[in-house]
Amino acid sequence: xxxxxxxxxxxxxxxxxxxxxFAIAALGLNVQFGYTGLLNFGQAGxxxxxxxxxxxxxxxxxxxxxxxxxxxxxxxVVLGLLMGVPTLRLRADYLxxxxxxxxxxxxxxxxxxxxxxxxxxSDGINGFSDAFRDVGQDLGIQPASDYGIRPxxxxxxxxxxxxxxxxxxALFGLVVYLLMRSPWGRVLKxxxxxxxxxxxxxxxxxxxxMQSLILGGMIGTFAGMMxxxxxxxxxxxxxxxxxxxxxLTALVLGGVAKVxxxxxxxxxxxxxxxxxxxxxxxxSKSGPIRIGDLTLxxxxxxxxxxxxxxxxxxxxxxxYRPQGLFGNRKEMAFDGR
Amino acid sequence: xxxxxxxxxxxxxxxxAAALGFASAAMAxxxxxxxxxxxxxxxxxxxxxxDNQPVAGVTIVLADGQGTELQRIETDAExxxxxxxxxxxxxxxxxxxxxxPDGQSLSEGTVVEQRIPADSFTTSTRTISYFTGSSQSATQxxxxxxxxxxxxxxxxxxxxxxxxxxxxxxxxxxxxxxxAHGEMVTWGALMAYLLNVTGLGFLGFLGFLPLIDGDGxxxxxxAAPFAMALGAALGYAFxxxxxxxxxxxxxxLITQMVLTVGLSILLRNAxxxxxxxxxxxxxxxxxxxxxxxxxxxxxxxxIVITLLxxxxxxxVAMTLQMTRLGKATRAVSDNVDLARxxxxxxxxxxxxxxxxxxxxxxxxxxxxxxxxxVGFEMGSNLLFLMFAGITLGGLGSAFGALVGGFMVxxxxxxxxxxxxxxxxxxxxxxxxxxxxxxxxxxxxxKAQRVG
Numbered sequence: 111x112x113x114x115x116x117x118x119x120x121x122x123x124x125x126x127x128x129x130x131x132f133a134i135a136a137l138g139l140n141v142q143f144g145y146t147g148l149l150n151f152g153q154a155g156x157x158x159x160x161x162x163x164x165x166x167x168x169x170x171x172x173x174x175x176x177x178x179x180x181x182x183x184x185x186x187v188v189l190g191l192l193m194g195v196p197t198l199r200l201r202a203d204y205l206x207x208x209x210x211x212x213x214x215x216x217x218x219x220x221x222x223x224x225x226x227x228x229x230x231x232s233d234g235i236n237g238f239s240d241a242f243r244d245v246g247q248d249l250g251i252q253p254a255s256d257y258g259i260r261p262x263x264x265x266x267x268x269x270x271x272x273x274x275x276x277x278x279x280a281l282f283g284l285v286v287y288l289l290m291r292s293p294w295g296r297v298l299k300x301x302x303x304x305x306x307x308x309x310x311x312x313x314x315x316x317x318x319x320m321q322s323l324i325l326g327g328m329i330g331t332f333a334g335m336m337x338x339x340x341x342x343x344x345x346x347x348x349x350x351x352x353x354x355x356x357x358l359t360a361l362v363l364g365g366v367a368k369v370x371x372x373x374x375x376x377x378x379x380x381x382x383x384x385x386x387x388x389x390x391x392x393x394s395k396s397g398p399i400r401i402g403d404l405t406l407x408x409x410x411x412x413x414x415x416x417x418x419x420x421x422x423x424x425x426x427x428x429x430y431r432p433q434g435l436f437g438n439r440k441e442m443a444f445d446g447r
Numbered sequence: 448x449x450x451x452x453x454x455x456x457x458x459x460x461x462x463x464a465a466a467l468g469f470a471s472a473a474m475a476x477x478x479x480x481x482x483x484x485x486x487x488x489x490x491x492x493x494x495x496x497x498d499n500q501p502v503a504g505v506t507i508v509l510a511d512g513q514g515t516e517l518q519r520i521e522t523d524a525e526x527x528x529x530x531x532x533x534x535x536x537x538x539x540x541x542x543x544x545x546x547x548p549d550g551q552s553l554s555e556g557t558v559v560e561q562r563i564p565a566d567s568f569t570t571s572t573r574t575i576s577y578f579t580g581s582s583q584s585a586t587q588x589x590x591x592x593x594x595x596x597x598x599x600x601x602x603x604x605x606x607x608x609x610x611x612x613x614x615x616x617x618x619x620x621x622x623x624x625x626x627a628h629g630e631m632v633t634w635g636a637l638m639a640y641l642l643n644v645t646g647l648g649f650l651g652f653l654g655f656l657p658l659i660d661g662d663g664x665x666x667x668x669x670a671a672p673f674a675m676a677l678g679a680a681l682g683y684a685f686x687x688x689x690x691x692x693x694x695x696x697x698x699x700l701i702t703q704m705v706l707t708v709g710l711s712i713l714l715r716n717a718x719x720x721x722x723x724x725x726x727x728x729x730x731x732x733x734x735x736x737x738x739x740x741x742x743x744x745x746x747x748x749x750i751v752i753t754l755l756x757x758x759x760x761x762x763v764a765m766t767l768q769m770t771r772l773g774k775a776t777r778a779v780s781d782n783v784d785l786a787r788x789x790x791x792x793x794x795x796x797x798x799x800x801x802x803x804x805x806x807x808x809x810x811x812x813x814x815x816x817x818x819x820x821v822g823f824e825m826g827s828n829l830l831f832l833m834f835a836g837i838t839l840g841g842l843g844s845a846f847g848a849l850v851g852g853f854m855v856x857x858x859x860x861x862x863x864x865x866x867x868x869x870x871x872x873x874x875x876x877x878x879x880x881x882x883x884x885x886x887x888x889x890x891x892x893k894a895q896r897v898g
Contacts, residue, residue, distance in 0.1 A: 196883035203624040204883060207834045214831055215876045223488055223500050223548050224867045231500045355708050414720040421713030428706040
């Protein structure tokens with residue numbers, strides 16, 4: 111087994127683009143779930159808003175790439191209102207049901223033949239990100255050449271996306287940190303702890319929740335944008351229902367209601383994921399993993415096994431350490447009702 | 448700590464047992480004879496390249512050499528309809544042009560009806576491709592179409608209602624929204640597949656019995672009740688191994704709900720691990736000739752399934768309404784503390800609700816597997832329709848789940864009159880949002896504070 115390359119890949123995953131876009135998505139989810147106690151199970155929908163906001167600039171609107179983020183944020187506001195208006199006055203699980211449904215419907219719509227004209231169907235959208243790349247090139251990062259030292263080696267393309275991505279993580283981390291210390295943030299946390307008490311103080315709980323949902327969603331759009339920019343394409347299946355849950359697992363791993371948790375969690379999540387994946391793939395490369403005569407895992411089954419482990423870790427985290435590695439048990443949204 | 452660890456291990460072992468429970472041999476069926484029909488859109492983009500989008504939701508009809516209809520399937524998200532075949536023979540494949548998405552028609556040179564002679568099977572899978580392009584003609588909705596869709600909708604609605612009863616009752620009695628309920632549906636279908644298609648080789652000695660063959664394969668009539676029992680067992684295992692323990696430890700409902708999400712991911716991928724990503728048909732009653740009843744064309748299998756579903760749902764409703772257990776269930780669902788104070792063993796009722804819900808979900812899965820095909824995601828794809836149904840009917844009410852599930856199924860099918868069939872789940876979201884805006888307690892829910 112090639113341990114050197116396994117550890118190198120693990121280290122790379124620790125700071126790679128996957129950790130970046132998960133961290134941004136987790137920061138958004140943390141605003142909603144960690145700080146306000148809103149169960150948004152449709153963060154993937156907001157991420158799709160981001161990706162399609164960028165992609166549609168060239169595919170449908172035929173305007174400058176730089177309008178993309180604004181279109182994306184517009185989409186996110188609309189989606190947030192669509193999810194929030196019917197549910198935020200009701201019990202927490204209604205929001206979960208509507209958000210999961212909305213995210214799934216968004217995926218169906220963007221991959222449909224009917225709306226191919228707008229969203230590119232199941233092939234998605236390609237070739238919209240030249241303007242973004244050109245900026246990197248103008249700053250002296252050559253797309254084709256390699257940068258960094260082993261194992262942290264990236265092509266210029268990857269490096270430029272990573273730099274912008276980590277800058278965004280830092281920016282949103284700071285924004286969330288400051289917001290949650292502000293009077294506005296304290297209202298959100300108070301809503302999480304006791305909605306009725308906040309209401310009795312004359313605050314418009316519904317409106318605060320709506321702001322939190324939309325703010326978290328708007329942050330989430332940037333996760334979708336970073337993924338689309340890294341891949342150079344927008345693919346509907348990158349924004350499937352389960353992506354939200356992987357982000358949630360990464361967030362809970364790091365710790366809810368903590369900015370540090372929502373950044374370190376995704377890094378650890380992807381490092382572990384990459385490590386397990388690489389080990390299993392190496393082990394099954396020359397034939398199935400077996401104990402005696404019993405075939406355990408064939409090389410084609412490595413993917414599902416890894417995802418099973420994600421599901422199992424989410425379950426175990428919820429039972430034994432719902433506050434995650436860095437979270438504070440007192441700041442838990444989980445036992446609200 | 449050892450006790451906690453024990454519980455954690457128990458959860459893991461249970462789920463892995465669930466994963467590996469149906470022997471690895473399940474995958475040996477891939478070489479079976481079949482006709483694979485794929486529909487692709489060849490609309491050209493600005494550069495003049497065909498884009499080859501798969502076209503979903505197109506009805507493909509398989510007929511034998513004499514033109515007698517055997518089976519009709521809708522293409523899936525990959526634009527593929529797969530017909531398993533008993534033997535090499537002459538077949539005719541026909542694409543039903545009315546079911547193409549609006550604004551699409553077959554491209555020039557593509558024939559609607561394609562004959563497949565028996566000697567053209569060079570490999571076990573014969574692939575037929577249809578190519579479509581865009582056109583301006585919109586499909587017309589006729590009375591016949593409405594009748595056909597109503598028939599389909601009744602069937603889907605009854606299956607949805609059956610699957611949702613458990614979801615709603617578990618919510619009613621414990622307050623838990625179970626996001627792993629879709630996997631309980633899939634479980635039933637997969638168990639039926641294991642018994643019906645893969646077979647339990649070690650039961651081959653029972654081959655002298657009716658409905659069991661020498662390889663330990665159960666006829667579906669026998670496999671379905673066993674799948675129900677295994678569904679009940681899964682429900683029992685969930686409550687005994689996981690949720691009962693969490694309740695006793697006083698773990699919050701939101702925590703439990705997020706846990707069900709993890710459970711759903713775990714089980715779904717365990718199914719994928721064992722069963723693979725392909726959808727496969729069950730063995731019996733797959734190739735049937737549709738009969739015409741007035742404007743509606745429906746197979747005898749679907750008629751039986753529809754009638755059976757209706758009978759079972761009536762039985763469920765009667766049980767809830769008339770028996771002691773049913774009354775106890777409704778009492779717990781109404782108010783747990785009051786029910787306990789009147790001497791009802793609430794934990795026992797909850798355990799039974801999990802089991803009954805699991806059994807009904809499993810049977811729903813078997814029926815769905817018979818009318819469509821069996822796949823690892825079939826249940827989770829229904830989950831959102833189930834949620835729409837029980838929200839419409841009133842969360843926590845069993846009768847609400849019956850009525851709501853049925854209405855959503857009917858509505859989703861009828862909506863394809865206006866919505867392209869690849870988007871036919873979309874109207875369910877509209878239903879969900881409208882219900883929550885206008886009457887959040889649902890049709891049959893009590894007007895209480897739900898926020």
